[in-house]
Amino acid sequence: MYxxxxxxxxxxxxxxxxxxFETLKASGITAVHAxxxxxETARETLTRFAEWNRHFEQHSDLIMPVMSMADIExxxxxxxxxxxxxAQNCSxxxxxxxxxxxxxxxxxxxxxxxxxxxxxxATGCYEQxxxxxxxxxxxxxxxxxRVGMIIDMSHSAERSxxxxxxxxxxxxxISHANPASAHDALRNKSDEVIKSLASRGGLLGFSLYxxxxxxxxxxxxxxxxxxxxxxxxxxxxxxxxxxxDLCLNQPQAVLEWMRNGRWSKAMDYGEGSSSNAxxxxxxxWFCDNKGMENIYNGLLKQGFSDTExxxxxxxxxxxxxxxxxxxxx
Amino acid sequence: MYxxxxxxxxxxxxxxxxxxFETLKASGITAVHAxxxxxETARETLTRFAEWNRHFEQHSDLIMPVMSMADIExxxxxxxxxxxxxAQNCSxxxxxxxxxxxxxxxxxxxxxxxxxxxxxxATGCYEQxxxxxxxxxxxxxxxxxRVGMIIDMSHSAERSxxxxxxxxxxxxxISHANPASAHDALRNKSDEVIKSLASRGGLLGFSLYxxxxxxxxxxxxxxxxxxxxxxxxxxxxxxxxxxxDLCLNQPQAVLEWMRNGRWSKAMDYGEGSSSNAxxxxxxxWFCDNKGMENIYNGLLKQGFSDTExxxxxxxxxxxxxxxxxxxxx
Numbered sequence: 289m290y291x292x293x294x295x296x297x298x299x300x301x302x303x304x305x306x307x308x309f310e311t312l313k314a315s316g317i318t319a320v321h322a323x324x325x326x327x328e329t330a331r332e333t334l335t336r337f338a339e340w341n342r343h344f345e346q347h348s349d350l351i352m353p354v355m356s357m358a359d360i361e362x363x364x365x366x367x368x369x370x371x372x373x374x375a376q377n378c379s380x381x382x383x384x385x386x387x388x389x390x391x392x393x394x395x396x397x398x399x400x401x402x403x404x405x406x407x408x409x410a411t412g413c414y415e416q417x418x419x420x421x422x423x424x425x426x427x428x429x430x431x432x433x434r435v436g437m438i439i440d441m442s443h444s445a446e447r448s449x450x451x452x453x454x455x456x457x458x459x460x461x462i463s464h465a466n467p468a469s470a471h472d473a474l475r476n477k478s479d480e481v482i483k484s485l486a487s488r489g490g491l492l493g494f495s496l497y498x499x500x501x502x503x504x505x506x507x508x509x510x511x512x513x514x515x516x517x518x519x520x521x522x523x524x525x526x527x528x529x530x531x532x533d534l535c536l537n538q539p540q541a542v543l544e545w546m547r548n549g550r551w552s553k554a555m556d557y558g559e560g561s562s563s564n565a566x567x568x569x570x571x572x573w574f575c576d577n578k579g580m581e582n583i584y585n586g587l588l589k590q591g592f593s594d595t596e597x598x599x600x601x602x603x604x605x606x607x608x609x610x611x612x613x614x615x616x617x
Numbered sequence: 618m619y620x621x622x623x624x625x626x627x628x629x630x631x632x633x634x635x636x637x638f639e640t641l642k643a644s645g646i647t648a649v650h651a652x653x654x655x656x657e658t659a660r661e662t663l664t665r666f667a668e669w670n671r672h673f674e675q676h677s678d679l680i681m682p683v684m685s686m687a688d689i690e691x692x693x694x695x696x697x698x699x700x701x702x703x704a705q706n707c708s709x710x711x712x713x714x715x716x717x718x719x720x721x722x723x724x725x726x727x728x729x730x731x732x733x734x735x736x737x738x739a740t741g742c743y744e745q746x747x748x749x750x751x752x753x754x755x756x757x758x759x760x761x762x763r764v765g766m767i768i769d770m771s772h773s774a775e776r777s778x779x780x781x782x783x784x785x786x787x788x789x790x791i792s793h794a795n796p797a798s799a800h801d802a803l804r805n806k807s808d809e810v811i812k813s814l815a816s817r818g819g820l821l822g823f824s825l826y827x828x829x830x831x832x833x834x835x836x837x838x839x840x841x842x843x844x845x846x847x848x849x850x851x852x853x854x855x856x857x858x859x860x861x862d863l864c865l866n867q868p869q870a871v872l873e874w875m876r877n878g879r880w881s882k883a884m885d886y887g888e889g890s891s892s893n894a895x896x897x898x899x900x901x902w903f904c905d906n907k908g909m910e911n912i913y914n915g916l917l918k919q920g921f922s923d924t925e926x927x928x929x930x931x932x933x934x935x936x937x938x939x940x941x942x943x944x945x946x
């Protein structure tokens with residue numbers, strides 16, 4: 289039964305307010321990887337944490353912070369939604385290796401090494417040249433391994449991603465992206481990356497952001513589940529999860545912050561274009577509190593077993609996070 | 618026996634390095650309240666935390682971080698020195714109420730509302746006018762109460778201190794100062810303050826900084842213990858501890874940072890003067906790894922019982938912190 293399972297969405301960046309927390313609770317989701325920042329500096333990241341602390345204080349009947357898998361189990365038992373944090377870029381550590389542990393202690397469990405552009409650590413997927421993991425990047429990977437902060441390469445370029453998988457002593461994730469074989473896009477991942485990721489124990493979260501999907505906003509539930517089945521054939525079920533990239537109720541300004549940060553004077557349209565500059569239309573089967581349950585049922589219909597479906601809907605994220613968040617031995 | 622007791626020094630700001638950690642361990646001290654920052658902003662405070670994380674990583678055979686009293690008990694059992702952090706000023710929260718919880722989670726257990734000067738929260742002990750706790754200060758006190766961050770008024774002015782004691786729903790501390798009746802100095806506290814502090818369950822840590830002592834660097838151990846006995850007669854033993862204010866091996870530049878921060882173009886000499894601008898001479902009976910044991914024996918000789926002596930040397934700090942660090946009910 290869907291209601292009995294641990295359901296984890298491996299990435300969301302919605303407009304977090306009480307109404308949305310109620311939607312989340314009604315959706316049956318046990319825990320969500322919430323994006324804390326895109327381009328915020330260390331100092332600005334503290335303010336984002338403070339804003340979330342206020343959410344936890346004001347909406348303690350609906351949500352609770354997650355620092356470990358015990359907290360996810362507690363959330364399930366209490367009927368609350370667990371929230372754990374990730375950064376879509378390495379901006380929270382400024383240029384300082386020691387801030388990895390500081391941010392990890394504050395509750396930043398996951399960090400992308402890059403967001404589309406070249407960062408201090410690695411190359412993003414929109415750069416012309418991918419020079420791989422940098423000197424600082426190699427040290428950051430080792431430090432993230434040490435403190436149990438999970439490396440996420442969702443927005444990174446091919447070579448950098450392959451290098452990060454190799455350099456990391458612990459499995460990494462691509463929290464929200466799809467196979468390029470299903471939809472060719474700079475943000476999606478080659479079979480080589482997906483196979484390398486899986487061979488090292490990593491996890492791929494399938495995205496429901498229309499720009500990452502075959503047929504965009506017209507992608508059917510069946511087509512989405514077919515993509516998952518194809519990937520399971522490639523690398524096995526245990527490396528797959530959901531990372532919906534759901535961005536509900538956000539104004540255009542947030543899309544522009546994601547795409548432009550403070551780095552561009554010209555408008556950068558990311559995966560869109562000047563004639564298609566806004567948020568993509570939501571998928572009709574993934575736009576309200578039935579979204580995750582729809583996927584759950586779609587996977588069963590696709591032929592996945594009960595156990596496999598539960599793994600993809602949360603069990604794999606749970607196991608991956610449990611291992612990945614423990615400090616290095 | 619001294620060796621069996623939990624010994625807590627309620628304030629130090631030494632030059633933290635391996636040699637000093639070895640001295641600390643040899644001293645039999647169980648835990649130390651280490652000053653993390655004097656004037657550092659929120660961002661700079663993160664770097665101080667990162668530096669301490671590195672100390673904990675490199676010297677894990679000697680020291681360990683303390684977030685709760687269970688950690689102090691673990692330190693005692695492991696024969697390590699527990700370190701817990703405080704700020705001597707409210708600079709780590711910038712102008713942002715939400716940073717109190719952020720800093721508390723990071724490990725800032727204690728915060729002074731002011732350091733000598735007027736702050737955003739209250740008035741320091743060197744100001745001509747003491748306007749009491751500010752609007753922001755009242756909110757900060759309530760928030761510190763809520764999250765279990767301990768209020769310290771060591772460097773605050775009289776009215777502000779009395780107001781903070783009254784406004785706080787939980788007991789506060791004066792971690793390092795002496796009675797003005799023993800030595801009249803702007804940094805020392807009136808009997809009115811000490812009685813008010815104790816009547817609300819607060820704690821006074823006796824300072825060994827020569828500028829706070831009768832006879833300065835010539836103060837005898839007997840005279841120091843007499844001061845404690847006099848204060849015990851005034852308010853009872855259970856409100857008294859040690860907060861040595863020990864600043865060993867620090868260069869002059871650190872003294873100037875403490876006194877001048879970034880606020881003064883002219884040199885401010887704090888408790889010193891232009892003709893006496895340096896660190897005061899250390900007390901011969903409190904300058905090496907026998908310091909706390911000397912006080913322990915001095916208190917026994919002064920006539921305190923075994924139990925009373927243990928309370929003053931650490932038991933009172935332990936109880937005070939145990940209550941004060943728990944989140945509000």
